Amino acid sequence: MDFSPVWISLKTSVVSIIITFFLGLWAARGVVSVRSTKAKAWLDGLLTLPLVLPPTVAGFFLLYLFGAKRPAGIFLEKVFHYKIVFSWQATVLAAVVISFPLMYRSARGAIEQVDANLIYAGRTLGMSERTIFWKIILPQARPGILSGGVLAFTRGLGEFGATAMIAGNIAGKTRTLPLAIYSEVAAGDMDTAGKYVLIIVAFSLLIVAGMNLRGEKKR
């Protein structure tokens, strides 16, 4: 059995969760501080879209932007002599885009549930907004933010549609576990597909259950 999909998947999901985590947190903080309720609703909708649309739609948009003859693609090619389509980095790009809304929404919910009086108290004491965010909001919102991170990580691990479209299905390069399962089934090798399935099920279950146990212990 070829273990490269396992390593590629691990590498992709670890790198993408680091990016998603901070991007999602940053977006959440930004959206929470938007005053106009209308602007907030639309912005939130836009940021949530990748979660509710089929991943192929996200893949389409990514190709539309980063394709070899599209603006962002041409820019990368010209300036960095770098082609992202069908590269390993494209699997990260796809995983980030698809898992981002989970992180963003969890972080936003957690931040919004922090007792407003704590924030007001910080302000009346003279704390800067930055200090309030790092010293008061973040510690209070930590459980929600962490669980959002775990969800986003497992979602990134399971990403298929957008990855297939922008990164392709190149064995040893961009073939992640979900793609490997698809390929084996398509080739009629149910046994190998089953093994990949077992690995991804066990791994995801371990992470989600581990998060729950950790939360219980804290309580």
Place this chain on the structure above:
Amino acid sequence: MSLQVEIEKKLNDKVLSVSFDTEGKQGITGILGASGCGKSMTLKCIAGIETPDRGKIVLNGRVLFDSGKKINLRVQDRHVGYLFQNYALFPNMTVEENIAAGFKCRPGQKMTAEEIKRQTADYMELLHVTELKSSYPGKLSGGQQQRVALARILASDPEVLMLDEPFSALDAFLKEKLQLELLELLSGYDKDILMVTHSRDEIYRFCEHMLIVENGRQAGFGATKEIFKNPGTPAAAKLTGCKNIEKIERVDDHTMVLPNWNTTVCVKGMIPENTTHIGIRAHYLRLPENGQRENLVECQNGKILDDPFELVVVFEHDVWWKIPKESWQKEYQEKMPQYLVIPEESILYLHG
């Protein structure tokens, strides 16, 4: 010390409109009103947490807010101390860290870590929380939380101290002890203090001056004892705890009819011409003396609220009567009176 406030803000179903000035006023200024009348909103507007639609807030000559000149200082730049109803201690910080947080942000004054540590220790001593220094707020009682929150506010050296229902989160049996402690602590404080409460007892005990807010509207501002003695308006009378507030029809300078109570009251003094209501505190209704026929109110179908030391009786037509248990047993032999007298000296003349 002076705090001038003159603001208007539209709330859901009413308009908050208050205006007062603490210039030259000693002691604590109280804001009395029923829940949801806008009294906490007033404090929030002063702190900058909420923005009034119109008006002006000036603290010790510094303009915090002026809608005409488009001035609206950030909360951080207003230097106000705000004791929140739930005390708002930072749950992830120990008592010591909470208080140190106040020192760290003192306006225009950078303190060294050592200095902060020393001063924090002093303040913990002052407020008797030294033994709790490594505890987290979740482990503290309400009274302890209140003291830590106060220490934290005092550490930030504000120019005005605002207390938002400081005792509402405390158990009843602790309340009075803590009130004494707080009174003692604040007696030497030389800045303006504002206190919001719905309790007339707290206002009476703590505040030399008071502002009455009724449904967003200011219904009086002045010396507390004066207002309790002569509330002036039905709203103020009600909030100072007067149970009987009756509409009257003035017949002449000495006679008035109380249509709801179905009686006529004659007094020796003058009934002010603009009187629309009178108030009689429930404690002051008493038994008629032998043969007395005047100024009586009929008492029917009394419903009794039995308190530990007094009896509250509500008769038909909303006649409220309160009587200490001892008198109830001795003077009345626990029998319901048929009539009670409205004593002239207890009548509050109200208008509005």
